[in-house]
Amino acid sequence: FQPIIDVESAVIFSYEAVYRGPDDENIDEFLRDMQPEQLNRVDIECRAIASAAASSFGLRTNLNVIFLGGDVTQTRASIRTTLEAAERNGIDPSRIILEINQETVLTTLEKFGHVIDEYRAVGLRISIAHFGAGRAALELLEPYRPEMISLDLRLTRDIQYNGPRQAIVDGLVQTCGDLGIDLIAKHVENVAEYEWLRQLGINLFQGNLFAPPSADGLPTAYLPGHEKRLE
Numbered sequence: 001f002q003p004i005i006d007v008e009s010a011v012i013f014s015y016e017a018v019y020r021g022p023d024d025e026n027i028d029e030f031l032r033d034m035q036p037e038q039l040n041r042v043d044i045e046c047r048a049i050a051s052a053a054a055s056s057f058g059l060r061t062n063l064n065v066i067f068l069g070g071d072v073t074q075t076r077a078s079i080r081t082t083l084e085a086a087e088r089n090g091i092d093p094s095r096i097i098l099e100i101n102q103e104t105v106l107t108t109l110e111k112f113g114h115v116i117d118e119y120r121a122v123g124l125r126i127s128i129a130h131f132g133a134g135r136a137a138l139e140l141l142e143p144y145r146p147e148m149i150s151l152d153l154r155l156t157r158d159i160q161y162n163g164p165r166q167a168i169v170d171g172l173v174q175t176c177g178d179l180g181i182d183l184i185a186k187h188v189e190n191v192a193e194y195e196w197l198r199q200l201g202i203n204l205f206q207g208n209l210f211a212p213p214s215a216d217g218l219p220t221a222y223l224p225g226h227e228k229r230l231e
Contacts, residue, residue: 001054002213003221004064004184005230008203010223012230014062014097016206017050018213031068043068044078048085055089057218064097064127075115083122094123097148102130102137116144127184131172141179148182148204156187156207160196173200191224 006013021030031039047065054063065082083093098116116126125147131137132152140146151169159165176183185197188207197205211221221230 001057001215001218002206003061003211003219003230004204004206005210005221005223006203007198007205007223010226010228010230012061012221013204014064015054015059015218016064016099017047017054017066019046019066019068027068039068040074040078044081047082051082051085051089051091054218055091059091059218062095062097063091064099066129067098067100076118079115079119079124083119083124092123093119094125096123097125097127099127099129099150102128102132102140102152129186138175141175141181146181148184149176150184150186150206153187156185156193156197157189158193160192166196169197170200173202177201194224 001015002018003012004014004016005011019027021027031042034042046068050065051063063086067078079098082098083096086093086096116124120126126144127148127150128140128144128146129150130152131149132154141149149172151172155165155169159169173183175181182204183202184204184206185194185202186206188194188197188205188209190209194205194207194209210223211219213219223230
């Protein structure tokens with residue numbers, strides 16, 4: 001688990017369940033050769049395990065869980081079982097934030113969007129992860145209406161030195177503000193990146209600067225400029 005920090009309020013907004021392979025490899029490497037049916041099963045099981053683990057560690061915030069993809073025709077059942085697993089572990093569905101990779105959204109929007117709307121009625125929130133530059137990404141915001149997006153690593157890394165990326169992120173901040181979408185700056189590794197993004201008015205941050213992921217519990221976090229650790 002890795003915390004997402006609300007730096008404005010100096011609290012932990014959510015914990016993201018970070019998936020790794022059995023040999024601690026990147027999850028994309030582990031999933032690369034899986035067929036859709038197998039991927040769908042792993043997808044469901046990962047989120048159920050994440051809910052149980054977060055509950056056992058005393059979760060008191062939101063919980064971000066990742067939608068890995070798989071068989072899109074099974075999406076409705078997949079989300080339902082995720083919410084059922086959360087409830088079994090004492091986590092209200094309104095505290096679940098489903099993270100969907102931008103590329104997954106682009107290829108499944110028509111089929112996936114209707115299903116998501118059904119579960120918004122019970123409070124499920126959607127975050128488009130790895131949100132990047134380009135017209136295709138921006139065109140997702142109106143039909144998909146995510147509650148939040150997270151910036152792609154390629155935008156945040158060393159942004160303090162890159163004028164074009166600065167302009168892109170500045171535009172995204174304004175667009176998200178106009179649409180009422182929360183924006184998360186992820187993969188923030190150093191104070192210079194944090195300070196540049198913070199001066200745009202971004203409040204939600206995640207990255208090793210604040211706390212690395214932990215498999216042993218819900219880690220506390222460090223906020224630059226504050227002595228107190230956040231729990």
